[in-house]
Amino acid sequence: MGQRGSVLLLGGAGQAGSDTAALLRRRYPELPLTIAGRNQDRARRVADELGGATAVTVDLARGDLGLPAGRPYAAVVATLWDSRLNGLRFAQDHGVPYVSLSSGMIDIAPEVTAAAQRPVAAPVLMASHWAAGVITLTALAWAEEFNRVDTIRIGAILDEHDAGGPAGLADLERWAEVTSAGYARRDGVFGWVGAAEARVELPSLDGTTVTGQTVPILDVTSLSLATGAPNVEFAFAIGESAGTRRGDGPSVEVRIDLEGEGPTGAPLRLSRYVVHPDGQRPLTSLGLAMGIERLLGLRGEAVAPGLYTPEALLEPRHAVEQLADAGTVFVDA
Structure with a gap:
């Protein structure tokens, strides 16, 4: 090898x-x-x-x-x-x-x-x-459909029964203790988002909304610098997933929204979910x-x-x- x-x-x-x-x-x-x-x-x-x-x-x-x-x-x-x-x-x-x-x-x-x-x-x-970068990579793959990307918004819903083992839970607790603020790029400027402003409602596939918040995560900087998009943010919520509501067990849903200019020069928008029925581990x-x-x-x-x-x-x-x-x-x- x-x-x-x-x-x-x-x-x-x-x-x-x-x-x-x-x-x-x-x-x-x-x-x-x-x-x-x-x-x-x-x-x-x-x-x-x-x-x-x-x-x-x-x-x-x-x-x-x-x-x-x-x-x-x-x-x-x-x-x-x-x-x-x-x-x-x-x-x-x-x-x-x-x-x-x-x-x-x-x-x-x-x-x-x-x-x-x-x-x-x-x-x-x-x-x-x-998820070790696979969501950023997916957004970059879909961004290839654009001539120019102006806005990237990502919202991830993690099932409350799929937050990981002891090490994963300890990570979430550690990050929550450090800051309740978010981090985003807006109008080309990287900056912190206050806790109140960071709160968002994330829509699930079945129409249910889950309260989450904009978070400081490396996907923001990676996507901003890879695409040049002046507006990038990543929101995260823990709650009941659509899979659990259906009785199929914890699933994971990540919505990726892209806005910008398409190949013909006309405005282009893309909104798509990344869904795995077995949660975030795979x-x-x-x-x-x-x-x-x-x-x-x-x-x-x-x-x-x-x-x-x-x-x-x-x-x-x-x-x-x-x-x-x-x-x-x-x-x-």
């Missing part, structure tokens, strides 16, 4: 980690995987289910992560918050790619600084976007898996050292195709 060592999944026994590992195993049966967690029994169960995987106990408070010396790794993937950045430092010390999922816009400054200080040490992929694991395979050169060339976001590495149309293959449905609003 061209790469050496194993893909080290920090938090690999959690929801995002185990789902990503399972997807990688289906795509690359011979790819070595290491499931790293604080609980050896849980990590072992996940590794045994995957087959051909290794389970290790990890200590994120240690610079060496508590791992045996001399064991080669191909990449380090933090599927939980790497609060001390020891996972990133470990990857840099070993010259292998690093992927982060849980930093969020409010926590990326140390990560960006660490990558900037050692720019030739390793490729660093910041994937703290919604979307997040797909985003992570695509990032990992790109970094390792399993699709395309291996990535040189540097700091990256998903849209800098992944092709939007390919992401939409992969989402469809994973059971995602796209519905015109």
Whole structure:
């Protein structure tokens, strides 16, 4: 396969980690995987289910992560918050790619600084976007229908029973404690949106509305700079999903609205939902898996050292195709 060592999944026994590992195993049966967690029994169960995987106990408070010396790794993937950045430092010390999922816009400054200080040490992929970047990639794919994009609005409804495991819930609580303000680009200016102004009503596919708010998330900056759109915002709500209301279980719905100028010069609008009946987990694991395979050169060339976001590495149309293959449905609003 061209790469050496194993893909080290920090938090690999959690929801995002185990789902990503399972997807990688289906795509690359011979790819070595290491499931790293604080609980050896849980990590072992996940590794045994995957087959051909290794389970290790990890200590994120240690610079060496508590791992045996001399064991080669191909990449380090933090599927939980790497609060001390020891996972990133470990990857840099070993010259292998690093992927982060849980930093969020409010926590990326140390990560960006660490990558900037050692720019030739390793490729660093910041994937703290919604679902590890697949929604941004989908919006970029649909934006290709426009000559000019003026406005991008995204509204994601997450079912209250699909907020993730302990690590995911801890992320949501941490972000909520830091700020209740949103972040958006308006008339070309990036800025914070006060808590009261940030509150919005998000329409579900079945016509029900859920109260949410504009949030500070990396999708805003990625979409703004990739398209040049002067107006970009991302709103998020937790509540009862349409799938739950139908009795089918928690689903996830993300509405993407684009406005601008079409190929003929006439005004063009597009409003479409990204829906998965199994909730957000298949979307997040797909985003992570695509990032990992790109970094390792399993699709395309291996990535040189540097700091990256998903849209800098992944092709939007390919992401939409992969989402469809994973059971995602796209519905015109």
